Amino acid sequence: VLRCMIKQLEEKDVDFEELKKNLEYTASLLEAVYIDGTRQGLDAEDDLQKLHSDGVPTEVTDWLASTFTQKARRPARRSDDKPKFRSIVHAVQAGIFVERMFRRAYTAAMPNQPAEVVNCLRDIDTWNFDVFSLTTASDNHPLQTLFFELVTRYELNSKFKIPISCLTWFLEKLERGYAKHNNPYHSSIHAADVTQTLHCLLLRTGLVHWLTELEVLASLFAAAIHDYEHTGTTNNFLIHTKSDFAMIYNDRSVQESHHISATFRLLQEDQSNIFVNLSREEWMELRALVIEMVLATDMSSHLVQVKAMKACLQQTDGIEKPKALSLLLHTADISHPSKPWALHSRWTKALMDEFFRQVRPVEELTTLEFSYVLCQSLVITFWITQTSPVHCPLQITPHIFSWIQVWARAGPFQNVILPVPAEEKQPQHMMLPPPCFTVGMVFFG
Ligand SMILES: Nc1ncnc2c1ncn2[C@@H]1O[C@@H]2COP(=O)(O)O[C@H]2[C@H]1O
Numbered sequence: 390v391l392r393c394m395i396k397q398l399e400e401k402d403v404d405f406e407e408l409k410k411n412l413e414y415t416a417s418l419l420e421a422v423y424i425d426g427t428r429q430g431l432d433a434e435d436d437l438q439k440l441h442s443d444g445v446p447t448e449v450t451d452w453l454a455s456t457f458t459q460k461a462r463r464p465a466r467r468s469d470d471k472p473k474f475r476s477i478v479h480a481v482q483a484g485i486f487v488e489r490m491f492r493r494a495y496t497a498a499m500p501n502q503p504a505e506v507v508n509c510l511r512d513i514d515t516w517n518f519d520v521f522s523l524t525t526a527s528d529n530h531p532l533q534t535l536f537f538e539l540v541t542r543y544e545l546n547s548k549f550k551i552p553i554s555c556l557t558w559f560l561e562k563l564e565r566g567y568a569k570h571n572n573p574y575h576s577s578i579h580a581a582d583v584t585q586t587l588h589c590l591l592l593r594t595g596l597v598h599w600l601t602e603l604e605v606l607a608s609l610f611a612a613a614i615h616d617y618e619h620t621g622t623t624n625n626f627l628i629h630t631k632s633d634f635a636m637i638y639n640d641r642s643v644q645e646s647h648h649i650s651a652t653f654r655l656l657q658e659d660q661s662n663i664f665v666n667l668s669r670e671e672w673m674e675l676r677a678l679v680i681e682m683v684l685a686t687d688m689s690s691h692l693v694q695v696k697a698m699k700a701c702l703q704q705t706d707g708i709e710k711p712k713a714l715s716l717l718l719h720t721a722d723i724s725h726p727s728k729p730w731a732l733h734s735r736w737t738k739a740l741m742d743e744f745f746r747q748v749r750p751v752e753e754l755t756t757l758e759f760s761y762v763l764c765q766s767l768v769i770t771f772w773i774t775q776t777s778p779v780h781c782p783l784q785i786t787p788h789i790f791s792w793i794q795v796w797a798r799a800g801p802f803q804n805v806i807l808p809v810p811a812e813e814k815q816p817q818h819m820m821l822p823p824p825c826f827t828v829g830m831v832f833f834g
């Protein structure tokens with residue numbers, strides 16, 4: 390464009406309006422290229438940057454960065470790869486064209502939502518959003534419906550050229566993964582709830598304006614997959630029962646590691662790879678963010694996260710985005726106690742139900758497990774009859790049952806407990822084991 394303008398000036402064949410328009414267009418394009426270049430320069434500002442000035446070859450610093458830091462390796466652009474001006478113009482024009490095409494494809498293929506679903510989705514930006522109503526309205530597909538809605542609302546589908554067929558297939562598989570263990574709590578409803586809550590937090594706090602589109606995509610995606618294929622048991626259960634998952638992930642954030650790993654394996658399949666059109670750099674950035682965010686949903690990192698964020702808020706330095714987003718997802722994950730009572734009590738019942746399912750009924754115990762529980766119950770019974778101020782006839786009362794539960798949990802068979810009598814569904818408060826428990830343990834193992 391510039392060359393053409395010079396030629397026009399040389400030939401004194403100038404249309405003033407056209408010249409002005411062309412100059413404005415060229416200036417805005419150059420500004421965009423300059424900003425992009427500056428951003429890349431700023432990103433690279435770390436300790437390793439110093440090595441560049443010391444004459445260390447780029448390949449070496451790249452290798453050092455990818456091996457000894459958390460930074461993903463960014464393929465270096467060789468000087469002869471520099472894009473030509475015309476190719477930038479073409480790229481921008483082609484980008485706009487393709488984006489429009491994707492938007493049209495989605496509009497054409499958008500399923501006609503039933504009126505009930507449309508009605509539920511009206512509250513999508515609110516804290517009181519009723520995910521259970523959406524589940525009923527969407528014929529048990531809350532996650533598919535909600536994620537699709539958010540991706541199109543944020544226009545992430547056209548921005549990242551997510552093929553609609555891949556998105557539909559991926560969401561179908563995602564929901565099936567959540568249904569794998571038939572969990573009362575860790576279901577696709579929970580995933581939809583956390584995704585909507587995260588969206589609400591991003592929107593209401595204005596955080597969304599602080600983030601890039603890629604970070605918004607990564608955050609919503611992390612929320613949607615954060616409990617994928619959850620087994621309905623705790624990490625401790627998986628560790629103490631020496632499960633396959635515990636062996637694979639070496640007892641570290643076992644469930645969370647599986648949710649991430651299984652999701653990325655799902656994305657490896659061509660028909661469900663919704664990130665097929667992301668550049669390598671975008672994909673690496675998204676993956677790193679998703680991994681960090683989902684790993685931080687492990688409850689064992691709760692205190693560390695809160696402490697780190699408190700310390701961070703007292704400093705004047707900026708907050709690291711991945712840390713802030715991780716805390717945001719963790720907040721959304723445990724947000725139901727702050728929701729309306731009807732929603733919170735439903736979640737609590739579902740969670741209690743899931744916790745109780747983790748235990749096995751007495752008829753399924755192995756002989757060893759049964760003898761262990763029996764020995765413990767004898768010790769407990771002995772202790773209660775000896776210490777009770779009122780003479781207690783030797784019978785198994787609900788109270789003793791709850792003690793048996795608590796004690797069996799404390800032993801090596803942590804999750805093996807006897808069934809609870811009907812009148813006492815919940816365990817009593819934990820109390821410190823009496824001295825004779827220790828004696829009993831010595832005698833009976
Ligand atoms: N109200 C609650 N009280 C106690 N634990 C909870 C409550 N809500 C959620 N959780 C637990 O917190 C965990 C957060 O991660 P998960 O969603 O994997 O599983 C969740 C539950 O095990």
Ligand SMILES: [Zn+2]
Pocket residue numbers: 579583615616686722
């Ligand atoms: Zn969760």
